[in-house]
Amino acid sequence: MAETKDNFKNRVESVVSQIPLGKVMTYGQIAAICGSPRAARIVGGIAHWGDKSLPWQRVVKVDGALAEGFPGGVTGHRSVLEPENIHFIGDKVDMKRHRWSTKW
C-alpha cells in the first residue's frame, strides 16, 4: 500500500492518540513530529475534520491556552481536562508539568 500524503494526517491522529492521560501537547509540537513544524493549523483542522474520537482536549496551544473552537469553548475544554489531572494556571494549562513529547 502506497503511503499517500495522508501520512501527515495519519501521524497526527497517531500522535494525539498516544497522549497519556494527564498530559498535553501543543499543535506546533504535533505538527513538527508529523513532519511540518509550520503546519500547526493543519493539526487543528484535522482535529475538527479528521478523527474526532481522539483526545483532542489534550491538544492545546503553545502557551497552554485551550482551543477556542473546541465544542463548549475554553470553559468546556477546561472542565474536561481538570478531571484528567491537568493543572490549570488561570485560564491556561500548566505546560510546565504537562507538556509532553512522543520522543520521551
Add this chain to the structure above:
DNA sequence: AATTTGACAGCGA
C-alpha cells in the same frame, strides 16, 4: 485544478 479556510506560531511595535 484552483481557491479559501483553518481548533496556530512566530515576530514586531
Add this chain to the structure above:
DNA sequence: GTCGCTGCCAAAT
C-alpha cells in the same frame, strides 16, 4: 509585558 499582523502547510469545498 501586552496586543496585533503576517506567514506557513495541508485539507476541504
